[in-house]
Amino acid sequence: MTALVGTAMTGGYGGADILQGCTIAVESGEIAVIVGPNGAGKSTAMKAMFGMLDLRAGSVLLDGEDITTLPPQHRVQRGMGFVPQTQNVFTSMTVEENLEMGGFIRDDDFGDTIEEIYNLFPVLREKRAQPAGELSGGQRQQVAVGRALMTQPKVLMLDEPTAGVSPIVVGELFDRIIDVPLPNARQRELMIQNLLDNMPSEEMPKSVIAAVAKKSEGLSGAWLREVIQCSLIEAIYEGKERIGVKNLEDGLVDVLKRRGMAYQPTPSLGDLFDSRRADVYTI
Numbered sequence: 001m002t003a004l005v006g007t008a009m010t011g012g013y014g015g016a017d018i019l020q021g022c023t024i025a026v027e028s029g030e031i032a033v034i035v036g037p038n039g040a041g042k043s044t045a046m047k048a049m050f051g052m053l054d055l056r057a058g059s060v061l062l063d064g065e066d067i068t069t070l071p072p073q074h075r076v077q078r079g080m081g082f083v084p085q086t087q088n089v090f091t092s093m094t095v096e097e098n099l100e101m102g103g104f105i106r107d108d109d110f111g112d113t114i115e116e117i118y119n120l121f122p123v124l125r126e127k128r129a130q131p132a133g134e135l136s137g138g139q140r141q142q143v144a145v146g147r148a149l150m151t152q153p154k155v156l157m158l159d160e161p162t163a164g165v166s167p168i169v170v171g172e173l174f175d176r177i178i179d180v181p182l183p184n185a186r187q188r189e190l191m192i193q194n195l196l197d198n199m200p201s202e203e204m205p206k207s208v209i210a211a212v213a214k215k216s217e218g219l220s221g222a223w224l225r226e227v228i229q230c231s232l233i234e235a236i237y238e239g240k241e242r243i244g245v246k247n248l249e250d251g252l253v254d255v256l257k258r259r260g261m262a263y264q265p266t267p268s269l270g271d272l273f274d275s276r277r278a279d280v281y282t283i
Contacts (some may be wrong), residue, residue: 003028004080004155006049009058016046017056028184034122043085048155050082051075063154077105083155086161088144091133093122097133098143100148110150115148122260141173170222188213191221195228200235201243208245208269215252215264223259227251245269 005025012018018041026032034042048051049060051072059068062078084262090098099117103110118125121142127135132143141161148156162170183191190211196204216224231243231251240247249269256263 003030004049004060004062006045007058009045009048009055009060011048011053011055011057012044013053016158016179018047018056019055022048024049027152035077043159046082046159048214050080050157073105076151077154081148081151081156083141083144083148083156083158083161085163089132089140089147091131093132094129095132095135096128097149099124100225102147105151109173113150117149120149121146126260136172138173145173146185158202174181182218183224185210185213185217188216188219191224192216195225196243199228199243200233200241201231201248202245204245204248208248212248212252212268216256218261219255219259223255227255231242231255 003026005023007023009019009024010017010023020046022041024032024034024045033047036042044053050056050072051060051067053072055068059066061067062075062080065078067078072082090101093101096114099114100110103113118128122141124142124146127139132140135143145156145158145161152269161173189209189282193204193209196209212227218226220228228243228250228251231247234241235241235247236248237246253263
């Protein structure tokens with residue numbers, strides 16, 4: 001079923017038509033991406049779909065209902081969510097106040113939804129009392145997405161969600177948004193080995209790889225990549241040519257700390273490496 005469709009949309013700013021017969025359709029459960037160079041009209045098309053731009057021609061339907069003439073707030077009530085590229089948080093309000101603003105159209109208790117947002121973006125729980133204007137770019141994006149999710153929308157539109165956000169946060173943001181399952185222990189082992197194979201590193205025994213996989217439970221693929229990158233940076237800083245087992249352990253500790261997760265100190269990766277109780281890990 002087509003959840004959202006804009007048909008032959010024509011409109012723009014002032015007297016200029018940025019959109020000329022533009023049609024966009026998204027099916028229920030589908031992830032759609034609008035790609036194009038700067039100035040092509042990507043943001044304008046999304047604003048038109050959301051009611052922030054008056055159309056001279058064309059129509060917008062949500063679940064079969066014609067919403068072409070509805071203002072944005074009524075489209076939100078119908079089940080649309082939109083995160084603009086800029087000015088997408090209330091900088092003087094706290095993180096939690098921003099989320100509460102996202103639930104302004106609801107007349108029920110949305111406390112459970114706020115908890116769901118905190119589970120989705122754990123760093124926001126830690127910074128719930130902090131003004132949004134003091135957050136990093138990636139954290140602001142999480143606030144903006146979280147606020148849009150407060151209405152439990154049928155359709156969520158994101159305008160340039162990765163702008164000004166570091167690559168590691170981009171990976172984590174999309175993992176969270178599209179609910180990518182976290183890798184299991186075996187998958188983490190394969191990911192870690194593959195990452196090390198593509199980095200200058202010492203030959204790691206199977207026991208070390210398995211221990212890292214166990215200790216990294218709860219990390220996404222993007223954060224596992226960050227573990228290896230941190231390990232390499234430390235090794236280079238120490239004047240080494242390869243990632244050593246201590247670098248690997250330090251990288252894991254650093255990432256888990258940033259994620260607010262506990263590190264299991266035993267067994268030590270160094271002890272496992274020194275014991276050589278297993279052959280070199282092979283797939």
